[in-house]
Amino acid sequence: MNKNPTSIETCKTRAIFTKNARTAWAKIISSASGQEKKKILLPSYIGYTDREGSGVFDPIQSSASDFVFYKLKEDLSPDLEDLQQKMNSDIDIVLIIHYFGFCRTNLKFIRKLCNDNDAVMVEDCAHAFYLSTNPLELGEVGDYSFYSIHKYLATQTGGLLKVNNGQLSIPEIHGHEAATASVVEAYALANFEQIAEIRRINYRIFFEQLQDIQEIEILFELQNHEIPQTFPIKVANNLREKLYFYLMDRKLETTALYYRLITEISEQEYPTSHSISKSILNLPIHQDISMDQVDSMCAEIKKFFKTH
Ligand SMILES: Cc1ncc(COP(=O)(O)O)c(C=O)c1O
Missing domain, CATH: 3.40.640.10 (Type I PLP-dependent aspartate aminotransferase-like (Major domain))
Structure with a gap:
């Protein structure tokens, strides 16, 4: 021993x-x-x-x-x-x-x-x-x-x-x-528990503030201990692109994962995947983002839908 x-x-x-x-x-x-x-x-x-x-x-x-x-x-x-x-x-x-x-x-x-x-x-x-x-x-x-x-x-x-x-x-x-x-x-x-908690808090703020916007479909309601990467939404009426650039013009960065699918996945065979790809927008919730920043992004999104 x-x-x-x-x-x-x-x-x-x-x-x-x-x-x-x-x-x-x-x-x-x-x-x-x-x-x-x-x-x-x-x-x-x-x-x-x-x-x-x-x-x-x-x-x-x-x-x-x-x-x-x-x-x-x-x-x-x-x-x-x-x-x-x-x-x-x-x-x-x-x-x-x-x-x-x-x-x-x-x-x-x-x-x-x-x-x-x-x-x-x-x-x-x-x-x-x-x-x-x-x-x-x-x-x-x-x-x-x-x-x-x-x-x-x-x-x-x-x-x-x-x-x-x-x-x-x-x-x-x-x-x-x-x-x-x-x-x-x-x-x-890294303090992973703290990071997860901040992500959950930001996620819940997005959920509360965006759930009543008709043109937005929220993909997931957060359950207990889930750790979200982003806040994914589907944007109706082909407005995803417009919303993306509207936010970008205001220095609010989002991503659309994935706005372009590999060509091996055909629209004919996988229509659901293509319809998600055309409407998805991922809003940031990571640990550097404050609750106030989430609030500002939500306010801009609401403003956007009042005028579109
Ligand atoms: C689902 C998924 N898996 C794997 C990867 C690859 O990640 P990485 O950039 O760390 O190689 C990505 C991103 O490109 C992804 O979105």
Whole structure:
């Protein structure tokens, strides 16, 4: 018996810090597939921009994997019937994305479906910064889950790859695929509970102030301990673009995730995804935003709808 601990593996989360979420996802694909070409079942709401490409789809294309999409419902949760229909023994990896930090599906059902078909289940938590160890919670159900640190903390880069299945090894990463020391420091020093609480408070203010605007559909009502990434709304009457630029002119930044879907997701086959893509607007609720700033943005949004 040693007088001091000698194994850093004891009581350690089985995870590695990566350069960003897409690096983690690419590592998962290559670990799960080895040398063979594999087939990935994916949600049909994946976007891209000219500047950043597609964080979800680029690693799939780089690995030359086959892919097939499953349908999503109006709240971006998987259409379980379609998922089940497309699931078969050919599918090697199933990706679940917890859009904007929300998970309104039956993860246990998907877990069982993956087990029954011998598929690896992966949770994309790039928008969902849950670091729980409760085995039934978001980020803990998949064989792997991955996170985007720079979408949550004020860092330029950073990702995390978590291996929940004890039978799977932690992928090896090379120097250029790892997170920088400053990202790891920001992560180690961050007060995640406080950050989550500020996000919830800002979210609730948006909800209260915008719920009566007819042209706005709020995607999610916040439940107890959910940690939102943004406040997603659908804007009716093709007014999304106008509202986006109206706010931008007033130095109020928003995003539209995803205003442009990858071309592999056709409107004909996935009309719900396209209709969400055309109307979505994500309002910021992050920890740097004060309640007063949320109030001002709400006031501008109300003003906009009085005149449009
Ligand atoms: C759902 C989702 N997954 C993964 C990524 C990739 O994140 P990162 O920029 O950390 O590679 C993004 C963003 O691009 C995303 O929106």
